Amino acid sequence: xxxxxxxxxxxxxxxxxxxxxxxxxxxxxxxxxxxxxxxxxxxxxxxxxxxxxxxxxxxxxxxxxxxxxxxxxxxxxxxxxxxxxxxxxxxxxxxxxxxxxxxxxxxxxxxxxxxxxxxxxxxxxxxxxxxxxxxxxxxxxxxxxxxxxxxxxxxxxxxxx
Amino acid sequence: xxxxxxxxxxxxxxxxxxxxxxxxxxxxxxxxxxxxxxxxxxxxxxxxxxxxxxxxxxxxxxxxxxxxxxxxxxxxxxxxxxxxxxxxxxxxxxxxxxxxxxxxxxxxxxxxxxxxxxxxxxxxxxxxxxxxxxxxxxxxxxxxxxxxxxxxxxxxxxxxxxxxxxxxxxxxxxxxxxxxxxxxxxxxxxxxxxxxxxxxxxxxxxxxxxxxxxxxxxxxxxxxxxxxxxxxxxxxxxxxxxxxxxxxxxxxxxxxxxxxxxxxxxxxxxxxxxxxxxxxxxxxxxxxxxxxxxxxxxxxxxxxxxxxxxxxxxxxxxxxxxxxxxxxxxxxxxxxxxxxxxxxxxxxxxxxxxxxxxxxxxxxxxxxxxxxxxxxxxxxxxxxxxxxxxxxxxxxxxxxxxxxxxxxxxxxxxxxxxxxxxxxxxxxxxxxxxxxxxxxxxxxxxxxxxxxxxxxxxxxxxxxxxxxxxxxxxxxxxxxxxxxxxxxxxxxxxxxxxxxxxxxxxxxxxxxxxxxxxxxxxxxxxxxxxxxxxxxxxxxxxxxxxxxxxxxxxxxxxxxxxxxxxxxxxxxxxxxxxxxxxxxxxxxxxxxxxxxxxxxxxxxxxxxxxxxxxxxxxxxxxxxxxxxxxxxxxxxxxxxxxxxxxxxxxxxxxxxxxxxxxxxxxxxxxxxxxxxxxxxxxxxxxxxxxxxxxxxxxxxxxxxxxxxxxxxxxxxxxxxxxxxxxxxxxxxxxxxxxxxxxxxxxxxxxxxxxxx
Numbered sequence: 001x002x003x004x005x006x007x008x009x010x011x012x013x014x015x016x017x018x019x020x021x022x023x024x025x026x027x028x029x030x031x032x033x034x035x036x037x038x039x040x041x042x043x044x045x046x047x048x049x050x051x052x053x054x055x056x057x058x059x060x061x062x063x064x065x066x067x068x069x070x071x072x073x074x075x076x077x078x079x080x081x082x083x084x085x086x087x088x089x090x091x092x093x094x095x096x097x098x099x100x101x102x103x104x105x106x107x108x109x110x111x112x113x114x115x116x117x118x119x120x121x122x123x124x125x126x127x128x129x130x131x132x133x134x135x136x137x138x139x140x141x142x143x144x145x146x147x148x149x150x151x152x153x154x155x156x157x158x159x160x161x
Numbered sequence: 162x163x164x165x166x167x168x169x170x171x172x173x174x175x176x177x178x179x180x181x182x183x184x185x186x187x188x189x190x191x192x193x194x195x196x197x198x199x200x201x202x203x204x205x206x207x208x209x210x211x212x213x214x215x216x217x218x219x220x221x222x223x224x225x226x227x228x229x230x231x232x233x234x235x236x237x238x239x240x241x242x243x244x245x246x247x248x249x250x251x252x253x254x255x256x257x258x259x260x261x262x263x264x265x266x267x268x269x270x271x272x273x274x275x276x277x278x279x280x281x282x283x284x285x286x287x288x289x290x291x292x293x294x295x296x297x298x299x300x301x302x303x304x305x306x307x308x309x310x311x312x313x314x315x316x317x318x319x320x321x322x323x324x325x326x327x328x329x330x331x332x333x334x335x336x337x338x339x340x341x342x343x344x345x346x347x348x349x350x351x352x353x354x355x356x357x358x359x360x361x362x363x364x365x366x367x368x369x370x371x372x373x374x375x376x377x378x379x380x381x382x383x384x385x386x387x388x389x390x391x392x393x394x395x396x397x398x399x400x401x402x403x404x405x406x407x408x409x410x411x412x413x414x415x416x417x418x419x420x421x422x423x424x425x426x427x428x429x430x431x432x433x434x435x436x437x438x439x440x441x442x443x444x445x446x447x448x449x450x451x452x453x454x455x456x457x458x459x460x461x462x463x464x465x466x467x468x469x470x471x472x473x474x475x476x477x478x479x480x481x482x483x484x485x486x487x488x489x490x491x492x493x494x495x496x497x498x499x500x501x502x503x504x505x506x507x508x509x510x511x512x513x514x515x516x517x518x519x520x521x522x523x524x525x526x527x528x529x530x531x532x533x534x535x536x537x538x539x540x541x542x543x544x545x546x547x548x549x550x551x552x553x554x555x556x557x558x559x560x561x562x563x564x565x566x567x568x569x570x571x572x573x574x575x576x577x578x579x580x581x582x583x584x585x586x587x588x589x590x591x592x593x594x595x596x597x598x599x600x601x602x603x604x605x606x607x608x609x610x611x612x613x614x615x616x617x618x619x620x621x622x623x624x625x626x627x628x629x630x631x632x633x634x635x636x637x638x639x640x641x642x643x644x645x646x647x648x649x650x651x652x653x654x655x656x657x658x659x660x661x662x663x664x665x666x667x668x669x670x671x672x673x674x675x676x677x678x679x680x681x682x683x684x685x686x687x688x689x690x691x692x693x694x695x696x697x698x699x700x701x702x703x704x705x706x707x708x709x710x711x712x713x714x715x716x717x718x719x720x721x722x723x724x725x726x727x728x729x730x731x732x733x734x735x736x737x738x739x740x741x742x743x744x745x746x747x748x749x750x751x752x753x754x755x756x757x758x759x760x761x762x763x764x765x766x767x768x769x770x771x772x773x774x775x776x777x778x779x780x781x782x783x784x785x786x787x788x789x790x791x792x793x794x795x796x797x798x799x800x801x802x803x804x805x806x807x808x809x810x811x812x813x814x815x816x817x818x819x820x821x822x823x824x825x826x827x828x829x830x831x832x833x834x835x836x837x838x839x840x841x842x843x844x845x846x847x848x849x850x851x852x853x854x855x856x857x858x859x860x861x862x863x864x865x866x867x868x869x870x871x872x873x874x875x876x877x878x879x880x881x882x883x884x885x886x887x888x889x890x891x892x893x894x895x896x897x898x899x900x901x902x903x904x905x906x907x908x909x910x911x912x913x914x915x916x917x
Binding site for chain 1: 170171173174175178179180181182183186187189343344345347348394395396397399428430638639640641797798800801804805806807831832833837839840843846869
């Protein structure tokens with residue numbers, strides 16, 4: 001099937017198998033390996049990306065369902081050399097260790113702050129429940145997201161223009 | 162001013178945050194085929210035959226191979242030789258998920274599809290899930306071994322009467338330290354290719370690339386030098402990636418046999434059954450002492466479930482034994498352990514590896530003892546600590562602790578908690594019969610880091626453009642060595658962090674290495690790096706002194722990284738380019754540092770929990786941790802290590818357990834069924850840092866990787882038990898999930914009713 005979409009601002013057009021998951025499309029067809037796969041039950045959130053600005057576990061969506069939409073992955077989040085405030089906060093607050101959950105976690109956090117620009121700690125924890133991390137104990141992730149909110153991170157990313 | 166001891170953000174992060182890491186599954190090898198394994202659908206069975214014909218004819222299939230086809234040597238065994246594990250099942254399958262055959266195809270999907278067509282004819286044998294039943298030996302996994310016992314520690318006669326002579330009170334408890342799945346976010350993988358020179362390269366998920374090189378070479382019948390192992394970014398390990406896995410050996414063999422690059426990545430469901438599990442001990446603890454709170458004797462008997470093939474799990478009781486008496490001065494100790502095989506996933510190291518089990522036993526025992534004599538658990542601990550003036554201190558099991566201040570840790574903890582206020586609040590809720598009862602759990606721990614002896618490699622090179630390269634035999638897979646080790650070099654040579662490259666994980670580029678596990682890296686590899694940097698500095702000073710016509714003793718490294726000059730006279734600086742030229746074009750030093758002994762981090766943790774006595778639900782309200790791992794190099798990294806450890810401790814105490822049914826079928830074989838801890842189940846943590854340097858290395862550093870888990874697990878368990886103590890619940894095994902709590906409360910009510 002033909003699929004035509006924008007990935008990180010770039011037009012992509014491919015002929016794909018109908019059963020191809022969006023995450024495999026991004027990794028294997030587009031070569032964007034920043035988005036990781038951590039499970040096979042849509043439990044871990046490592047593959048979270050933004051579709052039209054909202055977080056989606058890209059293992060729960062077929063590539064063809066992304067037809068005509070705007071997908072943002074970790075590779076497309078920074079503005080050139082300038083890190084997105086959420087990326088910056090993760091670095092400053094040591095919100096990552098092995099880095100495997102990080103792309104998904106960052107995208108989930110970006111989406112969370114778009115919806116709730118000033119969340120409480122409990123809201124951050126609730127909002128990130130679908131993203132698992134084994135290294136950080138979530139402490140510094142939560143801290144980073146709260147700091148990013150403080151810094152005014154809620155700016156639309158990859159929303160349909 | 163030195164950079165050491167400062168909160169330095171990681172140099173690794175910009176790459177991980179903007180493009181993501183480069184993990185094994187991210188590698189793209191030209192012309193690669195994909196491997197997928199056919200796995201045992203049941204726990205125990207005799208292999209009557211494997212029909213691969215239909216699979217061989219399936220679209221895209223390149224090869225379908227069994228153990229017989231590959232003829233690989235076994236993996237290293239931590240037990241009797243007949244129990245050695247073949248890379249693919251041979252004769253029998255011994256746990257659900259064990260690889261039986263491998264399918265190689267042009268695409269991953271084709272390999273998965275074709276694997277469905279492989280017919281494995283299995284004659285079922287009785288499963289053996291319960292380690293206590295394994296002892297009886299009615300079902301044998303390895304009939305040729307004649308036993309299921311794969312290891313023993315200090316077996317001997319039962320001399321309990323003598324052990325507890327003079328005790329007013331002896332308290333006994335059977336404690337299950339349940340089986341866990343380590344769950345690093347990245348599962349296992351490998352890729353292999355034969356280069357134009359005929360040499361094999363194996364990329365793999367690991368914590369110990371040099372160990373893998375040797376193990377894979379042995380299984381393939383190669384010299385280690387004929388193989389290059391490369392570990393790219395690795396997405397966590399927590400001990401589970403120390404060992405070389407059968408599939409990784411098979412992937413290496415396939416690349417040689419097929420003459421094409423081979424890639425393999427397991428699914429999470431495969432990983433839950435094949436990445437080694439952790440813990441899995443049944444403990445019988447007995448503690449005796451006087452009514453005024455002095456512990457006189459301890460007995461700990463451990464039954465270790467090693468899983469289907471004895472790997473590191475079979476050895477864990479040795480580490481449990483080392484730490485059996487914890488932070489206490491216990492005059493008489495008896496420890497015995499037996500490891501057995503069962504038809505379950507092999508047990509390996511998981512964050513703490515044998516020491517959390519020791520801490521759980523002694524810390525539960527202290528609380529049970531305190532309850533029995535009616536004394537506050539903090540006070541009982543205080544009365545039995547090894548005093549700060551007794552270090553180095555050798556325990557009755559023969560472990561020598563390097564340094565410590567256990568009363569200091571507890572005092573700081575109780576202050577931070579406002580302990581009396583919490584106890585008052587608890588009393589208030591008890592008196593009013595609140596639905597939400599408060600529990601306060603303490604754990605004062607000591608653990609051993611860097612327990613595996615041996616030398617670690619650190620190499621430092623300064624190049625003529627003023628950049629430096631650090632090569633390390635350790636292997637960071639999230640710990641931040643690129644930052645930590647660069648800080649050491651920056652401190653000694655004045656070269657700024659951004660001009661220091663870090664290399665690890667490639668056995669061609671780093672000739673030797675012991676890897677990263679057991680919280681060993683800074684105290685071994687870090688010290689090697691700092692000594693190598695000092696050796697570079699010594700050589701550079703000598704060379705610069707000749708140019709400056711000065712004494713080498715008067716020469717210092719320029720703190721802007723420009724080179725060297727006479728102290729206080731930076732105007733005349735000899736640049737690194739000149740120094741490197743004077744050194745003959747290469748300025749590099751290698752150091753193999755063997756620590757004189759392991760180190761013993763310690764601390765005191767507390768959990769405050771609320772237990773809903775109507776539903777059994779437990780909520781952690783506060784988690785307070787006092788940790789002392791000696792002198793901290795980068796408190797930011799240390800904090801991260803503690804946080805992750807605390808979460809894994811809370812997870813074991815409250816939530817996680819890997820469960821089999823009686824037939825050996827796994828019931829928690831994916832992340833939907835296995836309750837891996839998430840952000841909503843944890844509070845933010847409160848930390849207090851202590852720094853008591855170790856005298857065993859020049860950095861004063863102990864390991865910090867596992868303390869969080871070791872201390873927190875019993876603190877949370879003790880807190881849950883404490884919340885229910887007044888309702889007649891004496892002990893609860895982990896995980897203290899709502900159903901277990903609720904049932905314990907029901908049982909206690911029934912018991913109380915009958916007694917009344």
